[in-house]
Amino acid sequence: MDAHIQVKDLNVYYGKQQALKNVNIEIPKNQITVIMGPSGCGKTTLLKSLNRFLELTDGTQITGEVLLDGQNIYDREVDVTEVRKVVGLLAQRPSPLPMSIYDNVAYGMHIHRMKADRKDYRAAVQHYLEIAGLWEEVQKRLHDPATSLSIGQQQRLCLARGLAVEPEIILGDEPTSALDPISSQNIESRLLDLKDQYTTVIVTHTLRQAKRLADYVIYMYLGEVIEAGSAQEVFNNPKHERTRAYLEGQI
């Protein structure tokens, strides 16, 4: 397997409570990896360890390594803003920035000074809105507030905004759970379209969504990785009793 991310001996504590126990996994490059498991099993914690979002919560302790193309993102010398530029996040609920639709997409490119002039920014904004499947709907109202969009459109805007900083990895923290079925389907098909170009890691609690999206599956239970493997293996022939029980709906 061509691993893009390697997690080694990762332990995470919130205060005294241990949220992740000795996690060792590899995440394949340019495929969709789905993290599954019952509520409170540490899915989101594992996801947030990948873009160093865990440290935003006070009292979090992290030991172990997360290697991105061989570099440990928790190394002292690492610039956290660079990590988050390479590892994009699609949050559970879309949260557009307090600015226009256009500026939302341009924001990340501006702070990283990625383009030379106004024309390049404009072209890039259009490009990423097209990729997110939003351009048609917003091209005539680019300077309207982003909050004037529907929730489903906002999530696609957040996707465009995230892609605009040219990440290699997309993290999705239950990215469709706040959306209606049609918007969910829309986001899912975007993620499938993009999977050849990005390493995608999605947390979900809907088994059907996992089956639709996953190339690779990680099953977690109570802070531990119980099973990890290709989607075919895990769904059709789970090795572990717990995984089988989950897939059959017993937990």
Add this chain to the structure above:
Amino acid sequence: MGFLRKKYWQRRHLMEAFMKLVMRVSLVIVTGSLGLILWIVIVRGLPALSWDMVTKIPEGGYYMGKGGGILNAILGSLYLAAGGTLLAMIFSVPIAMYLKTYLGDSKWGNYVRLSLDVLWGIPSIVYGAFGFTLMIALGLRASLLAGIIVLGLIELPIMTRAMDEVIRRMPVDLEHAALALGSTKFEVALRVVTRQMLPGITTAILLGFGRGIGDAASVLFTAGYTDRIPTSLMRPTASLPLAVFFQLGSPYPEVQQRGYAAALILTIIVLAVSLGSRWLSARLNKYTVK
């Protein structure tokens, strides 16, 4: 009606009716006082309010003179309050940002907040005396500059704490959204927090301005008083609160009436600035996330 009929005599319904009454009475007292103040100022001040009052400087001295106007005090107050507000802004915006971005609810953060609250509560005459001591130490005389510095000091804690309270209500999701794109905390503060909180920050600045323009005791020692229009930072200047104070203290009823007219002008300025900033923050509101 059957069993759904409201039972007014029930304790919880009586309680609600009573509390509603208490709230309404409080509301009437507050708005009533404001109305009464405005009424007195208008009834007593309006007869003396003339075009001369706002376009001329006093004739025959501010204490005794019955002619001319109070342009010196109007301009003086505008300069003093605008200067003080600007000075306070220069320091309060970074303090509020630092409190939010780096100190948060830590021990140090709360220590800074406590200090600001204490400063807020100190009477302005104490600031005046403090400013006076400072002036003597620096060899400064009563001047527009000294008045601006002291007003800036008075406005600083008000503005900072008001901003702090506003900025603390920043939705955490928004910050995280910006951080997830690789922003530094400073970029989040500068580009996202200020945009989201602009209406609240405007209100905080207005609170400071209102306190600054209305304050008499602090400028008494530090800015002095003069019949002339201020032309230099280093010279004394008149101010509206002191124009009210001196003219009301005059033995002549005509001059007292001019004091009420000065109070009316001060009220109109504060009202105009409030309405103006409300209009402004409604426009700035366009992009904020509710």
